[in-house]
Amino acid sequence: MSTETRERILEEGARLVREHGFAATGLDAILKASKVPKGSFYYYFKSKEAFGLELVTMLGEQIANAFQSFLCCEYEEKSTTRLRMFFDYFKDEFTSEDLPLGCPIGNLAQELAAVNGEFRKRLKPVFSVMYDSVACCLSRARDNGETELNSSPEETATFIVNSWQGALIALKVTDSSEPLMLFEKLVFEELLQSKEKL
Amino acid sequence: MSTETRERILEEGARLVREHGFAATGLDAILKASKVPKGSFYYYFKSKEAFGLELVTMLGEQIANAFQSFLCCEYEEKSTTRLRMFFDYFKDEFTSEDLPLGCPIGNLAQELAAVNGEFRKRLKPVFSVMYDSVACCLSRARDNGETELNSSPEETATFIVNSWQGALIALKVTDSSEPLMLFEKLVFEELLQSKEKL
Numbered sequence: 227m228s229t230e231t232r233e234r235i236l237e238e239g240a241r242l243v244r245e246h247g248f249a250a251t252g253l254d255a256i257l258k259a260s261k262v263p264k265g266s267f268y269y270y271f272k273s274k275e276a277f278g279l280e281l282v283t284m285l286g287e288q289i290a291n292a293f294q295s296f297l298c299c300e301y302e303e304k305s306t307t308r309l310r311m312f313f314d315y316f317k318d319e320f321t322s323e324d325l326p327l328g329c330p331i332g333n334l335a336q337e338l339a340a341v342n343g344e345f346r347k348r349l350k351p352v353f354s355v356m357y358d359s360v361a362c363c364l365s366r367a368r369d370n371g372e373t374e375l376n377s378s379p380e381e382t383a384t385f386i387v388n389s390w391q392g393a394l395i396a397l398k399v400t401d402s403s404e405p406l407m408l409f410e411k412l413v414f415e416e417l418l419q420s421k422e423k424l
Numbered sequence: 425m426s427t428e429t430r431e432r433i434l435e436e437g438a439r440l441v442r443e444h445g446f447a448a449t450g451l452d453a454i455l456k457a458s459k460v461p462k463g464s465f466y467y468y469f470k471s472k473e474a475f476g477l478e479l480v481t482m483l484g485e486q487i488a489n490a491f492q493s494f495l496c497c498e499y500e501e502k503s504t505t506r507l508r509m510f511f512d513y514f515k516d517e518f519t520s521e522d523l524p525l526g527c528p529i530g531n532l533a534q535e536l537a538a539v540n541g542e543f544r545k546r547l548k549p550v551f552s553v554m555y556d557s558v559a560c561c562l563s564r565a566r567d568n569g570e571t572e573l574n575s576s577p578e579e580t581a582t583f584i585v586n587s588w589q590g591a592l593i594a595l596k597v598t599d600s601s602e603p604l605m606l607f608e609k610l611v612f613e614e615l616l617q618s619k620e621k622l
Contacts, residue, residue, distance in 0.1 A: 247535055250447030326538045332593055336534040337445055339596035340524045346597060353597050376614050384594075385610040388603055389583070392590025395530055396582075398537035399544060399551050405586055412583040416574050417614060 232270045235260040236284050239277060244330045247337055248278050278338075279348050285331050286352035293359035305367035306420040309360065313390065313410055320394065321403040328394040335391075356387045364418075373418045386413055430468045433458040434482050437475060442528045445535055446476050476536075477546050483529050484550035491557035503565035504618040507558065511588065511608055518592065519601040526592040533589075554585045562616075571616045584611055 238259035242251045253274055257264060271277035296312050303311065320328065327333075331352050338345040360383035367373045375382050389409060396405035414420045436457040440449045451472055455462055469475035494510045501509065518526065525531075529550050536543040558581035565571045573580050587607060594603035612618045 245539060247445060247447055249445055328534070328538065333534060335593050335597050336526070336531060339593075340526065340599075341443060346599060349597050353594065377610060381606055382610070384603070385587070385591075385606055388590040388594045388607070389587035390590065391593050392586040392588065393583075395533050395537075395589050396551065396586045399533050399547050401538075401544060405582070408579055408583055409586070412575060412580070412615070417610070 231260075231262060231266060235262060235267060235270060235277070236281055240281055240285065240330060243278075243281065244327050244333060245325070248334060249337065275342075275344070278334075279344060282331070282334060282345065282348040282352065285334075286348075286355065289331060289352055290355045290359075293356055297359040297363040304372050305363050305370060306372045306414065306418060309363050309367070310410065310414050310420070312363075313406075313413075317403060317406040317410070320397060321406065326397045326401055328398055329391060332391040332394055336395075353387070357384045359383075360386055367418070367420075373420050375418075382417070386417070389413065429458075429460060429464060433460060433465060433468060433475070434479055438479055438483065438528060441476075441479065442525050442531060443523070446532060447535065473540075473542070476532075477542060480529070480532060480543065480546040480550065483532075484546075484553065487529060487550055488553045488557075491554055495557040495561040502570050503561050503568060504570045504612065504616060507561045507565070508608065508612055508618070510561075511604075511611075515601060515604040515608070518595060519604065524595045524599055526596055527589060530589040530592055534593075551585070555582045557581075558584055565616070565618075571618050573616075580615070584615070587611065 235256065239251070239256045242255055242259060246255075253264070253267065256277075257267060267277070271280060293312075296315075297308065301308050320326065331349065334345065335349050335353070339349050340346075357380065361379040364373070364375065364379040364383055368375050368379060377385075393405045393409040397403070433454065437449070437454045440453055440457060444453075451462070451465065454475075455465060465475070469478060491510075494513075495506065499506050518524065529547065532543065533547050533551070537547050538544075555578065559577040562571070562573065562577040562581055566573050566577060575583075591603045591607040595601070
């Protein structure tokens with residue numbers, strides 16, 4: 227038994243769950259996609275729920291890596307520019323897919339956070355990482371005089387990340403990049419009153 | 425066969441789907457909750473998907489009724505106050521439930537709009553009604569000098585409704601009213617720069 231097998235199950239499972247949702251993704255489909263027998267699955271995960279919780283942890287690590295390495299590192303650009311580059315990058319990612327499947331963690335939160343306390347507990351720190359990374363970027367932007375914030379960086383960041391999640395629902399409904407472009411326009415030009423553009 | 429039976433299937437189905445999602449709600453559970461035999465279900469709906477599409481139509485009518493009767497009618501209050509009362513009302517509704525199940529139409533959009541073109545087609549006009557109703561309210565607010573809008577009422581309304589949907593995901597993750605209160609704060613005090621409070 228190898229960590230490689232465990233990771234393959236999680237990666238293939240993540241792909242299926244992102245498209246079909248957690249409940250609608252059968253164990254058989256996960257086994258088939260990751261090419262492992264049932265016994266092997268149960269060697270790594272004691273149940274489908276345990277697999278789902280590990281999926282949240284894996285996605286959480288990927289998200290933390292993306293948010294923190296992009297927003298909380300040293301960079302040359304202005305912080306507001308950096309933040310806009312970040313959302314621009316994911317706008318391009320999410321709109322270039324065959325299907326507008328949106329944010330894997332937002333999808334799981336929508337499906338499971340209300341009805342399953344274990345998932346809610348596991349999802350909460352993932353959202354916190356997103357909020358904190360954007361807050362750290364906004365805090366720099368404010369300190370450097372790039373933007374005036376009327377609310378705290380933390381509050382503004384939380385609103386921005388939540389609004390992004392909502393824009394990703396609208397991406398699915400419209401099947402166009404418009405909601406994400408509108409998100410950028412309103413957030414950067416109005417809320418943050420940041421003058422520069424990409 | 426009566427329209428009452430059809431409505432009971434839709435109402436009970438809506439309750440189950442809001443909690444468990446569309447894919448995870450089995451036909452048996454719908455039959456049991458609405459107390460109809462399978463043959464009766466298939467008399468009204470030719471498939472579970474057909475039932476789901478009718479569910480979107482029913483929810484769309486309820487949403488159109490709520491948004492339009494609250495935001496597009498004659499009222500005494502200022503338009504920005506009226507809009508805040510509206511979101512305040514639903515904030516109280518959504519946070520007073522046993523489980524933070526969020527918006528029935530936002531949930532369906534998240535689950536189905538990307539992967540099912542029929543659902544996407546049916547969901548799109550429901551979102552348009554939400555956008556248009558808020559836009560009509562914002563347009564009055566601007567014309568009455570209650571707020572200055574830098575973007576069009578339509579763009580601002582679309583951003584607000586999408587952000588609301590995102591705040592409802594965060595409601596599930598935090599199991600608290602905080603994301604909805606933050607939504608109101610940032611939208612009314614910053615984006616619309618509306619001075620009055622409820």
